[in-house]
């Protein structure tokens with residue numbers, strides 16, 4: 001099978017960085033047409049810069065990086081420096097990028113790409129708030145049916161929330177954008193906290209990255225060391241969840257993951273539960289299924305894949 005064409009929409013973020021490194025080290029599985037940055041973990045000015053830092057770390061300076069929306073559709077931007085540090089990529093000391101940022105707006109790049117490529121051959125891998133994606137769908141409804149699939153990190157059901165008691169960060173930041181995406185009719189695969197909280201970077205797993213001895217391996221170990229401090233304290237677990245790489249790993253090895261095809265709706269009206277993903281896991285409504293909601297993964301297989309692929313860089 002030829003590699004799958006993907007666009008990575010992202011707000012790096014250390015875990016976004018690992019997801020991008022996995023994609024860039026897997027050319028037989030994924031052809032990264034471009035990386036589009038969005039405001040999320042940190043403001044856009046930093047996420048677009050961080051995306052270029054990661055490309056340079058991987059030695060893939062030919063992947064075009066675009067800046068997209070700098071704020072949610074209708075709300076103030078909420079960021080997560082308390083998790084990711086001031087730069088969003090705290091941990092390793094990486095040089096400022098020299099590769100250019102593309103002039104074109106990320107939203108226009110996605111629209112143009114979807115119109116140019118054969119219908120249903122481009123997958124959107126979404127690692128941050130859904131602002132860019134919803135803006136694409138609002139601006140160019142004709143491209144919606146041309147999307148092959150959206151694989152996104154966001155939401156939670158059994159794990160409930162990480163930024164509020166009921167909401168996961170990516171959905172919370174821009175619930176209106178999430179609602180547009182989930183109602184679009186596109187085939188969606190969701191990596192909620194229910195699965196990402198099982199992808200824990202334990203000490204031996206982090207040592208395996210460090211032991212690669214390469215710039216990428218060492219940087220991944222330093223990044224996870226950084227956000228681990230926060231997550232261990234918060235969850236009392238023996239490692240931090242590596243959320244976003246679940247998206248790119250799914251595209252390489254879907255057999256590592258399992259879930260259910262269910263209905264997922266987004267809460268946009270309540271202040272108390274803003275951004276909650278109301279997931280009908282038990283099928284108690286007759287609302288039609290609109291997403292594959294992943295609940296479990298083979299964590300050892302997932303980390304083996306990450307180490308093997310990132311070790312190539």
Ligand code: BDR
Nearest residue numbers: 013015016127169170243
């Ligand atoms: C998600 O929020 C961000 O902090 C991470 O990069 C991930 O995409 C986890 O809730």
Ligand code: CA
Nearest residue numbers: 013016127128
């Ligand atoms: Ca992210």
